[in-house]
Amino acid sequence: MNEAVTLDRASGARVASEPIGSIPLAFTLNGEARHLHVSPWTTLLDLLRDTLDLTGSKKGCDHGQCGACTVLIDGKRMNSCLKLAVTLDGHDVTTIEGLGQPGDLHPLQAAFIEHDAFQCGYCTPGQICSAQGLINEGHAKNREDVREQMSGNLCRCGAYPNIADAVLEVLGTEKSE
Amino acid sequence: MIRFDYARPTAVAEALQAGAGTHTAYLAGGTNLVDLMKENVARPLQVVDINRLPLNRIEELDGGGLRLGALVTNNDTAYDSRVQERYPLLASAILAGASPQLRNAATNGGNLNQRTRCYYFYDVDTPCNKRNPGEGCGAIGGVNRIHAILGTSEQCIATHPSDMCVALAALDAQVQVSGSAGDRTIPFADYHRLPGDEPSRDNTLQPGELVTAIDLPEDSFATNYTYLKLRDRLSYAFALVSAAVAMRLGDDGRIAECRVALGGVAHKPWRQPEAERLLIGEQPGESVFQAVADAVLRGAIGRGKNDFKIELARRVVVRALGQAAARTPQSQTDKRIA
Numbered sequence: 001m002n003e004a005v006t007l008d009r010a011s012g013a014r015v016a017s018e019p020i021g022s023i024p025l026a027f028t029l030n031g032e033a034r035h036l037h038v039s040p041w042t043t044l045l046d047l048l049r050d051t052l053d054l055t056g057s058k059k060g061c062d063h064g065q066c067g068a069c070t071v072l073i074d075g076k077r078m079n080s081c082l083k084l085a086v087t088l089d090g091h092d093v094t095t096i097e098g099l100g101q102p103g104d105l106h107p108l109q110a111a112f113i114e115h116d117a118f119q120c121g122y123c124t125p126g127q128i129c130s131a132q133g134l135i136n137e138g139h140a141k142n143r144e145d146v147r148e149q150m151s152g153n154l155c156r157c158g159a160y161p162n163i164a165d166a167v168l169e170v171l172g173t174e175k176s177e
Numbered sequence: 178m179i180r181f182d183y184a185r186p187t188a189v190a191e192a193l194q195a196g197a198g199t200h201t202a203y204l205a206g207g208t209n210l211v212d213l214m215k216e217n218v219a220r221p222l223q224v225v226d227i228n229r230l231p232l233n234r235i236e237e238l239d240g241g242g243l244r245l246g247a248l249v250t251n252n253d254t255a256y257d258s259r260v261q262e263r264y265p266l267l268a269s270a271i272l273a274g275a276s277p278q279l280r281n282a283a284t285n286g287g288n289l290n291q292r293t294r295c296y297y298f299y300d301v302d303t304p305c306n307k308r309n310p311g312e313g314c315g316a317i318g319g320v321n322r323i324h325a326i327l328g329t330s331e332q333c334i335a336t337h338p339s340d341m342c343v344a345l346a347a348l349d350a351q352v353q354v355s356g357s358a359g360d361r362t363i364p365f366a367d368y369h370r371l372p373g374d375e376p377s378r379d380n381t382l383q384p385g386e387l388v389t390a391i392d393l394p395e396d397s398f399a400t401n402y403t404y405l406k407l408r409d410r411l412s413y414a415f416a417l418v419s420a421a422v423a424m425r426l427g428d429d430g431r432i433a434e435c436r437v438a439l440g441g442v443a444h445k446p447w448r449q450p451e452a453e454r455l456l457i458g459e460q461p462g463e464s465v466f467q468a469v470a471d472a473v474l475r476g477a478i479g480r481g482k483n484d485f486k487i488e489l490a491r492r493v494v495v496r497a498l499g500q501a502a503a504r505t506p507q508s509q510t511d512k513r514i515a
Contacts, residue, residue, distance in 0.1 A: 040181065043211070063215070064208055067278060073281075073282075076252075076281040078278050078281050079208070079282065082211045082279075082282065083282065084204070084211060084226075087204070130278065134277065148412055148510045152276025152277050152279065153276075
């Protein structure tokens with residue numbers, strides 16, 4: 001049984017009357033089960049931003065070169081611009097919106113603020129999702145590791161030293177727990 | 178991106194059936210194919226999503242080798258404890274490539290089948306014999322800083338972009354393939370091909386054939402090895418030149434066996450067995466390493482902006498042989514070159 005697509009736009013003002021595609025897609029998004037119909041050529045990034053109004057994930061290059069669209073799929077960081085949404089049937093997707101909320105910041109979000117780890121902020125959601133993926137992977141032990149393993153996220157403001165500081169702080173916190 | 182039909186088979190036989198027609202493409206991690214589809218370079222009318230096929234395991238082979246399922250991701254392969262302990266050359270090469278995000282999505286089969294990153298191949302407004310046979314080559318006489326210096330043809334000077342495949346070439350891996358005519362095993366040296374008169378063909382797969390696994394032989398060269406990659410920035414960039422060296426020293430300290438594979442210089446990972454043989458029975462040292470480098474690069478042709486690669490490749494060969502002999506493999510985190 002396939003449910004028609006429902007859009008939970010933050011404003012609640014617009015509800016789609018037509019499914020956006022023909023292929024059923026059932027997946028978990030930020031902890032919530034979602035049942036949609038999508039076109040096979042829709043990327044996860046476009047689905048998140050254009051259909052589901054989750055605009056935290058950013059479209060920088062749309063070619064997997066900048067990392068601004070990074071999300072966690074089954075806990076692993078990936079470029080959502082290169083994932084066809086239809087391939088995520090049965091999977092678990094977490095975006096920046098699922099990591100923390102205003103008033104209930106994720107430790108990485110708090111650390112990025114504390115360490116001034118951004119200027120324009122455009123790459124930040126991808127940086128933070130990537131950093132959470134780095135922590136999940138468990139292969140980073142020091143600053144050099146963090147810098148190498150965060151290399152999939154470009155920051156054209158050049159906040160790299162502060163980003164590394166923020167990630168290292170949370171890595172240290174998690175280690176001491 | 179053009180519109181296409183979508184199939185999601187759960188068994189290899191089913192996938193081969195779905196992939197049998199013309200203008201079909203197998204989709205795994207999607208990190209290259211989806212990008213090529215966005216650029217209108219790849220225009221499949223049918224996409225066969227193979228992510229549900231049971232090809233996502235790493236298994237022991239009878240006789241001591243390891244079988245890497247085609248759908249195991251690059252990161253899961255590089256961090257697998259068996260790969261790390263027994264095939265550190267492969268783990269190192271994988272971790273030298275792309276970014277963690279890409280390696281978490283990209284699969285082993287997809288790594289083999291990724292297309293060149295030649296700018297002209299990617300730009301559909303420029304001529305490219307690989308994309309449109311007979312159209313001409315924009316790179317010859319054009320901006321060709323990243324292009325090939327060995328094994329080129331007058332039709333194509335593209336390189337194969339993989340790091341992983343350079344290590345697989347040095348390890349003499351084998352590619353397991355399934356097709357409508359049955360299963361077959363392709364030695365790694367015969368998997369990718371040189372452009373010749375048919376640059377549209379990157380490899381020797383027949384239409385509709387599917388890579389199911391990569392087999393690593395027991396001989397893993399876990400002691401004397403290195404993967405040395407030089408590029409324009411220290412991380413997250415394709416190789417200008419890279420080298421995988423797999424060496425074995427005898428009890429007398431002389432070289433008993435050595436493989437040298439180069440990346441970034443040809444349409445396929447480049448090996449030259451006659452050059453490798455110069456090392457047999459020799460004490461490791463600068464002069465024999467230089468002789469090997471000269472032999473490997475003897476037929477190299479620069480096309481202008483990539484002329485520097487010839488001397489760079491010589492130096493990479495010498496340095497990589499030295500690293501392998503000294504058991505000081507290149508770190509993929511600390512990029513200083515010892």
